[in-house]
Amino acid sequence: DVKVTQSSRYLVKRTGEKVFLECVQDMDHENMFWYRQDPGLGLRLIYFSYDVKMKEKGDIPEGYSVSREKKERFSLILESASTNQTSMYLCASTSLGGLEWYNEQFFGPGTRLTVL
């Protein structure tokens, strides 16, 4: 079974703090993604990565950065957390290869971040 794990299910931080959200997948997937999920807005892509040390901006990258030093790990960083970053953060991964590059995205359980 593919497993995508996220470091915390719930996190409470204060405005201005630096926040790290970690995601690890165990299936040697090339592609990894960070989304935020908000009621009525669905999932919005923050950043994604096709390979180690590679990153691409998604639709809402402002206020976020990412790091991918190892293939299995993709970190989302909030440099200075703000209240409008209170949200559910979802990590996903998928494989890349041959005709099946569009394989299913596998999601982690999510981290519910509250910024006070």
Place this chain on the structure above:
Amino acid sequence: AQSVSQHNHHVILSEAASLELGCNYSYGGTVNLFWYVQYPGQHLQLLLKYFSGDPLVKGIKGFEAEFIKSKFSFNLRKPSVQWSDTAEYFCAVNGYSGNTPLVFGKGTRLSVIA
């Protein structure tokens, strides 16, 4: 830019009623289409997907979806819902060629009452 539109924000059905959730997409080329489901407190998981071939796609738990290219639609259906189908449903799309991320709709919350 790609976009996905889900027509219903919240749908309430009685058990055994039939379900159809609308999904329309905007994209200038060949697409891959997906429906994901999120049960309360659980991960997002794939219900079904369409890449090519038969436009009527069958997924898990009795769900199916029909791709109608002329209408840019990919509606989700189930002939008889159960209480356990209560969940949030997301339609998603990405481009057929290239390594592009999924674009998700805003989701439809389904509540099934006994």
